Amino acid sequence: MNSTGPAVKGLHLIPFRGLRYVPERVGSLAAVTSPPYDVVVRPDGLHHLESADPHNIVRLILPQADTPAARREQASDTLHRWLSDGILAPDDEPALYVYEQRKGDLLQRGIIGALELSDATEGVVLPHEGVMPHIIEDRADLMRATATNLEPLLLSYRGNGNAMGAAAVVERTVLRTPLLSTTTEDGHSHRLWAVTDPAELAEVRADLAQQQALIADGHHRWATYLRLRAEHTPPTPWDFGLVLLVDTARYPLQVRGIHRLLHRLPVAEALSAVSDTFRVRRVDGPLPQALDTLAEAAAESNALLLAGDGAFHLIDRPSPELLARTVPDDRPEAWRTLDATVLHAALLNHLWKIPDAPEHIGYIHDAAATVAKAERDGGTAVLMHPVREEVVRDLARQGVTMPRKSTSFGPKPASGLVLRSLAH
Incomplete structure (x- = not known):
């Protein structure tokens, strides 16, 4: 979706120092990943992930304890222990990350970065579903306790279909050697690259400044980002939130119920x-x-x-x-x-x-x-x-939210491949 005039500010995506698993310190990258927190089927899926590897990301995104306060404390303690033990470590320099998922004929590529949450995002980032206050409160408590964006939400935008701007950067980047490559048990292969070249970062920035985005998955995380931003006097790292942006003119999303x-x-x-x-x-x-x-x-x-x-x-x-x-x-x-x-x-x-x-x-x-x-x-x-994607977009443009949990866009990014710390 393109903006319609100069008065509409577009998307502002900035590089960040990704927090990633150190491959030598875990059994396998696949074993420490998880679906997004709200896709994990509990308790069966939760127990399966916890047993896959003692460092599976599910221990951070869905900590298990008797009380909310204990869950928050457990997630915070676990994260700090993994950092001090070298299980997780920040990359050397800020980057945007090109992320690819592939399974059979399905191919999706996008860019992970820190998206500005300024007041100007109203009308630029378009929600399409209602949210549940108790989930926002739970996610906000977890983000406060860990001072970390633990998993990206999924945003879609409509480029012009040509390999220009951000799309050109993505297609050039995937020809290079990835930072990581793994295949999860659902058969999806995942690859991640860092983009640090100033000229390429500028190319992405100029292109996205003309775009609007639809929240495809992660309405509660988006609402949580906005709540936490409002709690801090800018400028702070809380002015940005971790997202994956996918150009659906090139890589259409799947829509499920x-x-x-x-x-x-x-x-x-x-x-x-x-x-x-x-x-x-x-x-x-x-x-x-x-x-x-x-x-x-x-x-x-x-x-x-x-x-x-x-x-x-x-x-x-x-x-x-x-x-x-x-x-x-x-x-x-x-x-x-x-x-x-x-x-x-x-x-x-x-x-x-x-x-x-x-x-x-x-x-x-x-x-x-x-x-x-x-x-x-x-x-x-x-x-x-499932609802057709064009119906979702049309309602979102009108500012009309659908009943919560109306759609499931995918494929969803795997949690655990790259995190964003707000503490540094």
Whole structure:
């Protein structure tokens, strides 16, 4: 997305001294990485990562202790111990980092840097989802305790599609020897390069100064950055936040749904409550086939897939009268017809009467994991079909936020490849 005139300030990305694992001090770089904190499926995924390597980054991004204060202290103590033991060390000079992810036909490249969080970013960095205050508080507490940006959020922007400016720097850089190269257990290969040449840094800076960005992943981290910036009198390192910027004109992101796990609602009760206002059908599995059926239904009306009782149930074609009573009419049509809007307004709030609180609703990125947990716990998995990227961008440009956890853009950057200390 390009800015439309000189009055709109663009993106200001600066180099920083990346804090990185010292390869000789860990078992493998792959074993110390993690998905972003909100993608880790707890407790199974958390325990798996903790056991992969004693220095896995999950011990910093999701510290485990009995109280919030103890978790913060544990993360801070762990980070300081790893620094003093030489497990983590800062790079010698500030850099922007070119980051590449590859798996089969999927290829994504972008630039990691410290993005200015000035007041001028309003209208330049565009959120598209609402956030949950308790998560912002938790992330803010963790960042205060560690004085570190532990993982980048993902921003997308639309370049002109040509290998010029930042894109040219990226394509030249990947021809060089990387700082690190590793393949994680999900099959993604990861490579990282440092860009320190003043001319190339200036090339990136001039190009990004003309751009706007959409928050693809990391709304809570973005809100946390802004909160912490407001707590400090500038200029300080808190005026910047760690981001990965991807030019989606060259490297389109994938968009997936984020699924809901209703901890205390059995599938039978969920279906009974919607039988008068939705069409309800049992559909064939296995899961990939059921998701294909969901995609077909979602092309014609609001549609959701419920699971957790050993079967798959498609609910679609909600009653217009129900939607008229429950969906707010003060938003654009594109917002009112989102599956997530209908789910939260008509189902969670009205028919199921479930509060949007962690003890009632879990948000899980992986469909199979959502179904498995619902079957194990006796709850209901609500599987979502993804929203098209152009709908997200259009709403973001209008300043309209989607219901929280409406989309999952990816591939997401692996956590643990490069951190940013705010203490130096």
